[in-house]
Amino acid sequence: MSRVRRPSVRGPGASRRASRSSDCGPGTVRRGRCPPGLTGQGLATLAGIVEHYIANQREGADGELAYFRDQPTLLDAVRNAAHAEDVDDKRYAHQQRIPPGVLKESAAHLEAALPRLAAARTFEDSTTSSGRRSAA
Secondary structure, three states: OOOOOOOOOOOOOOOOOOOOHHHOOOOOOOOOOOOOOOOOOOOOOHHHHHHHHHHHOHHHHHHHHHHHHOOOOHHHHHHHHHOOEOOOOOEOHHHOOOOHHHHHHHHHHHHHOHHHHHHOOOHHHHHOOOOOOOOO
């Protein structure tokens, strides 16, 4: 059975690939690959990118952190994070392609490491097996 092709709704010269804000950077801004509303916002510099993030993304990221921080227990926070579940018990969009079994296995590993995670004083402590930096 052959597939029916839908007519293109893109304008002349439009790229087949949808632009994303992550495509915007030095070299892409001048080629016109940034989505509408992002061009001309100074995203070709680190300072511009940081300003854009603060203005458009930080509040949502702060809300995500608050959600995990406000969980009743560390175990609840770790489980929700491991299963990539947000405040609405839905999977975060950027985690959609990870198979549920992989998330479940990761959650089991994190739960087993919970005592070490709770005792960690730094991120580095949480990522080493003994909580101490290995000589390497």
